[in-house]
């Protein structure tokens with residue numbers, strides 16, 4: 001068992017869990033649920049034969065199938081771990097197999113659109129509790145997952161109005177047992193917050209790496225050769241899955257456009273400060289942002305970077 005995972009439960013939280021989509025997130029949930037004894041039986045469902053075969057090889061689920069209806073049969077908890085753009089189609093296709101009274105959840109990076117897509121397809125006696133584990137990497141697929149991915153990270157639940165309290169509590173307990181800190185908010189608020197903290201930063205990374213690549217013909221590969229840490233960090237983010245991120249932008253359109261509008265205004269102000277030599281404006285902003293980063297590190301939400309011996313010199 002990985003070192004940082006908590007103790008496994010003596011009795012599973014759910015008899016049978018079905019995970020739909022066994023990529024980075026689905027396979028990480030499967031691994032964590034297995035290690036922590038959160039489910040009596042874990043069923044893996046994926047539309048890709050290749051992924052199903054790999055899940056069997058990796059032994060991260062008890063059963064694996066491409067058949068959605070058979071896969072969700074008798075499951076007490078079904079979690080959609082597919083790109084947000086296909087959640088509605090998956091919900092519609094799995095509906096005939098859903099057990100009355102079961103809980104359906106998801107892990108999508110966008111919430112209002114997923115609720116709008118999924119809810120109309122669920123029978124009245126099925127409880128929908130949408131979730132978003134705010135943890136991930138730029139990698140995809142069943143080999144990329146690991147059991148500690150969600151440890152000490154946030155998981156946001158966005159239950160629609162009138163959602164069953166017991167079902168919300170069971171999903172909260174599930175993510176807490178996985179090691180996440182759980183918070184509940186409205187889907188609209190989630191989408192606005194995540195637009196600025198996650199979606200727009202990814203768009204900026206895709207954009208800057210794209211622009212630099214276009215410049216490369218002009219600079220004859222100096223862009224990559226002399227890329228310092230900052231640019232390299234952007235290339236990591238810009239290596240994230242194209243399908244997943246296309247869907248996120250198309251399904252959180254209003255919030256992303258709202259945040260991009262604000263960002264454009266602020267960038268125009270920065271350009272103006274540079275043009276007119278207003279150093280104090282630049283200095284004030286950079287001082288504020290440095291304090292934010294240091295606050296994140298001291299609150300324990302981020303591991304500090306290696307100091308390469310700098311601290312010893314500082315002390316001298």
Ligand SMILES: NC(=O)C1=CN([C@@H]2O[C@H](COP(=O)(O)OP(=O)(O)OC[C@H]3O[C@@H](n4cnc5c(N)ncnc54)[C@H](O)[C@@H]3O)[C@@H](O)[C@H]2O)C=CC1
Pocket residue numbers: 020021022023024025026045046047048051081082083084086090107108109110132133134135136137138139140141142241244248
């Ligand atoms: N990658 C990340 O860092 C994070 C992703 N998320 C969310 O998790 C979800 C999954 O993302 P990843 O695991 O990274 O993706 P992934 O690309 O690693 O895995 C997605 C899996 O879904 C399967 N799939 C696609 N369409 C399907 C369908 N119609 N029916 C059945 N299976 C289907 C694919 O074959 C693939 O195995 C997305 O909604 C994403 O927004 C949430 C937090 C972090």
Ligand SMILES: O=C(O)C(=O)Cc1ccc(O)cc1
Pocket residue numbers: 108109133134135136137138198237
């Ligand atoms: O790799 C990174 O830096 C991420 O930001 C991962 C990530 C991607 C999408 C999410 O909805 C949550 C986390």
